[in-house]
Amino acid sequence: xxDPVTRAAExxxxxxxxIDRLDAIMIYTLGERFKHTQVVGKLKAxxxxxxxxxxxxxxxxxxxxxxANRADLDPDFAKKLLNFIIAEVIQHHKTHQE
Numbered sequence: 001x002x003d004p005v006t007r008a009a010e011x012x013x014x015x016x017x018x019i020d021r022l023d024a025i026m027i028y029t030l031g032e033r034f035k036h037t038q039v040v041g042k043l044k045a046x047x048x049x050x051x052x053x054x055x056x057x058x059x060x061x062x063x064x065x066x067x068a069n070r071a072d073l074d075p076d077f078a079k080k081l082l083n084f085i086i087a088e089v090i091q092h093h094k095t096h097q098e
Contacts, residue, residue: 034089041093051093057086 002010044051061079068078 030085033085034092037089038092041089041095044093045097051097052090060086 041051043049061082064078064082065075068075
């Protein structure tokens with residue numbers, strides 16, 4: 001039987017491995033998301049549509065807050081994260097329009 005410190009180190013290692021896998025999933029997921037938003041930005045530029053869609057953004061923020069609540073994640077954090085992502089997307093869309 002291992003001592004408590006060794007056991008704690010093993011548990012910590014397992015959690016860190018899970019965190020590393022989840023970080024990779026987040027990065028690949030964001031990569032896929034941005035691939036789609038790049039296409040959206042190009043379409044908006046081609047059809048002279050504004051880079052921002054406040055109604056859609058508000059709907060998405062409300063949807064994300066609901067998802068965050070169901071996932072037991074702080075909805076304020078989720079909202080800040082989505083606002084950050086939306087700001088990046090809008091900046092990319094503006095770049096396509098230039």
